[in-house]
Amino acid sequence: MNTNLLANRWGRRLRDAIGGTLLVAVATSLTGCSSLTQPINGIPANRLSPDFFPPPKNDLVPVDIALLSLEPPRDYQLGPDDILGIYIEGVLPFNPPNEPPQPPPVNFPEENSTLPPSIGYPIAVQNDGTLSLPLIAPLKVAGLTLEQVRNKIREAYIEEDILREEKARPIVTLIKERTYDVIVVREDTAALAGSANLANSGGVIRGSDRSASGGLVKLPAYKNDVLHALVETGGLPGLNAKNEVYVLRASEADKRKRADFLRDFYASQRAAAADPCYCPPPLPEDPSILRIPLRVRPGVIPNIAEADITLQDGDIVYIENRETEVFYTGGLLPGGEFLLPRDYDLDVLGAMALAGQGIGGTIRQGGGGGFGGASAVGGVPPGMLYILRKTPCNGQIAIEVDLAKAINDPRSRPLVQPGDTLILQYKCEEEILNFGLGTFFTFGIQELLRSN
Incomplete structure (x- = not known):
């Protein structure tokens, strides 16, 4: 009698275990558990070498x-292509002895110029840095200031006996800088x-x-x-x-x-x-x-x-444009291409928010999944994010980010770098739980109402 009772108990336990296993298998197949059908072999972020992570830029x-x-120098120094305003009484312009001297012309600067109005006839400094004036040899003026050029012109006309010392009073101004x-x-x-x-x-x-x-x-x-x-x-x-x-x-x-x-x-x-x-x-x-x-x-x-x-x-x-500094999203995240911030860091949680998926939030329509309608009742949110990061020589590494750990531990939420692909997935147990929640609210409440 005791032997038969014990055998019946073990039989019921075995049937319950087999039934539970079949239920889990059916739920897994119905939910399309992405961790089994689309496995990604990732390495937890806190186990990776720092060489795989970009340097932070928040402190730049x-x-x-x-x-x-x-x-700029205190005094403007002349060079080729400068245009000077020069007036030399009796020489530039030439003035006959019995006629009164002509007044020098007044030149107003061009629009947006910071130069003041100038006086004199326009004379350009040549490419060799010399200034050509009437009756004297060209004067080397490159690197000189306006005051130094005025003195040099005065001395040249006095030395050539063209002007007397009391009459040699040239005017030198800057009409247009080079x-x-x-x-x-x-x-x-x-x-x-x-x-x-x-x-x-x-x-x-x-x-x-x-x-x-x-x-x-x-x-x-x-x-x-x-x-x-x-x-x-x-x-x-x-x-x-x-x-x-x-x-x-x-x-x-x-x-x-x-x-x-x-x-x-x-x-x-x-x-x-x-x-x-x-x-x-x-x-x-x-x-x-x-x-x-x-x-x-x-x-x-x-x-x-x-x-x-x-x-x-x-x-x-x-x-240069930085349009290549982008990251990509997929899986349960809305697919897209997003520009990284230029002057501050962006971690995986910020990248998810930028893509339109907050931590702990419900997956919006079109996001994918396979959790049997649990989003309608606030099911368990996805808890696993993978970063597909390119490595030298056309390689790739998958970085695994457990979002529950990432919320509490900054070391578990790595920074996003250009070229990364972020894929959000459910853990298998999360999909099974969402399937159960969806099944209960879809059929359980319906049966409860029928029984009443």
Whole structure:
């Protein structure tokens, strides 16, 4: 009797265990448990080496923009292409002895010029730095101030016995300073117009291109620097541009240096590509291109010399678009492409919010899943996020982020970097629980109402 009772008990327990196993299997198959059907082999974020994570940028500080500007001298120093206003009584213009002297002409500056009105006849400084005046040999004036040029003209006419000392009173003024033609290419202003209409998709980039704006800018002497070139074309780089400025020199030596650099680099690539295990390195920085950072680490003083920011004829100031600094979303997150912030860090929780999915929130319609309608009753939210991150040599690593841990432990919510793909999934137990909740509210309450 006791033996039969014990056998019946064990039989019932076995049937219950088999039934429970079958129920779990059926629930798992009905929910389409993504951890089984679409497994991702991830490594927990807190176990990864720091080499796999980007350096933080929250602590970056702006560079003092005064470093991008030239300090003008106290007195303007002349150079080729400067236009002077010169008046020499009796000589320029020539005046017959029996006639009264002619008054000097008055010249008003061009629009947007900071020069005061000038007096005299326009005479340009030649390319060799000399000034040609009537009756005397050309005078070397490059590097001299207006006062020094006036004294030099006076002494020259006295030495040649053309003017007496009491009559030699030349007037020298500056009509127009020399200018430098600089090309500015900006990829941030054109992109801003396109990105202003992106908000409808929660920050998704649509329609952005790399069309650039800018053009030829004429910079006066002692204002031919990077800061004035930026101010003339819209100011410092916008949020759609990288936090740096490139300067490409127009000299033939720099052009040849850039061509030699690219030729040597690609030649080494072709030679090494014969190795089947060869890993192509990223393109190194061109030594002939000056890169000026606009944000640096605290305590770091950028090494920016005056020669670096001084622009000459034909130099190119280039501001690069950062449209490649994006991350992608998938799985239970709304699929899309999102631009990373430029000046502050974005962790995985912020990236989910940017994509339209808050922590602990219900998956919105169209987000996918397979939890049997649990969203309608506030089911268990998905708790596993995977970051697919590219590694050198076309590799990839999957970083596993447990969202329950990420909420409480900052070390468990890594920063998002360009090129990452964020995939949100349910844990298998979460899908089973959501299936049970959905089944109860769909059928259990219905049966409860029927019984009443």
